[in-house]
Amino acid sequence: KDEEVFRKVSQISIIKGVAELTIAVVIAETYGFELFDNAKQLTSYAGYDVIENQSGKREGKTKISKKGNSRIRRALHLPAFNVKKYEPVFKNLYNRTFEKHKIKMKSYVAIQRKLLTTIFALWKNDDAFDSDFYLKIKDKFYTEDEKIVALGSPKATPGTKSLELAVQ
Numbered sequence: 001k002d003e004e005v006f007r008k009v010s011q012i013s014i015i016k017g018v019a020e021l022t023i024a025v026v027i028a029e030t031y032g033f034e035l036f037d038n039a040k041q042l043t044s045y046a047g048y049d050v051i052e053n054q055s056g057k058r059e060g061k062t063k064i065s066k067k068g069n070s071r072i073r074r075a076l077h078l079p080a081f082n083v084k085k086y087e088p089v090f091k092n093l094y095n096r097t098f099e100k101h102k103i104k105m106k107s108y109v110a111i112q113r114k115l116l117t118t119i120f121a122l123w124k125n126d127d128a129f130d131s132d133f134y135l136k137i138k139d140k141f142y143t144e145d146e147k148i149v150a151l152g153s154p155k156a157t158p159g160t161k162s163l164e165l166a167v168q
Contacts, residue, residue, distance in 0.1 A: 005027075007126075008122075008123055008126060009023050009024075009027075011122060011126075011127065011128035011129065012119055012122050012123065012128075012129060014128055014129040015083060015087065015115075015118070015129045016082065016083065016086035016087055017079050017080075017081070017082025017083040017084075017085065017086055017087070018079045018082075018083065018115070018119075019079075021075075022075050022076065022079050023119065025071060025072070025075035026072055026075060026076070026116065026119055027123070029069050029071050029072050029075075030042065030045070030069075030072070032123075033120055033123050033124060036120070039117040039120055039121070042116065042117065042120050043113055043116065043117065044065075044068060045068050045069060045072075046068045046069050046072040046073060046116055047064060047065055047066045047067050047068025047069060047070065047072075047073055048064050048065075048068070048073070048109070048112065048113040048116065049064065049065050049068075050062050050063070050064060050065075051063060051064070051065045064109060072116065073112065076112040076115055076116060077108075077112065079115060080108045080109075080111040080112045080115060081108065083111060083115055084108070084111055087131055088131065089131065089133075089134050090111050090114065090115070093107075093110055093111055093114055094107045094108070094110070094111055097110045
């Protein structure tokens, strides 16, 4: 059992910016993901689920509920900054969400949520993190110009397809 946990933690800690302490907190607070069947349940448990503030005809802003486990959110806060800096997939997510609403912290929360669901998927599937995973997938779906846009190249223009939109 200890060898299995060590192997899974080693596979997840390949993500630049996520260390053993972060993984240990997430695993401990979620009981090794034993209580969760899917990522939606996990994001709700951690308080990353999006709620809408509306009443009648008035539509307010959307925000995360924060009704979940604050220790998980605290543990993923600082790794989100490093992951955005070093991993292209998360940087692309940050750029796309920041362009949408111009609020940096909202973009970092989106990265935290994606990081949590990535850790969940890697743990459940017993896989190692592969930063080129999205590059391998896009070969099936994109032309050469769209591949450049998906990587977040300076050639990216507004209105073109984003890799993240197609994959999610």
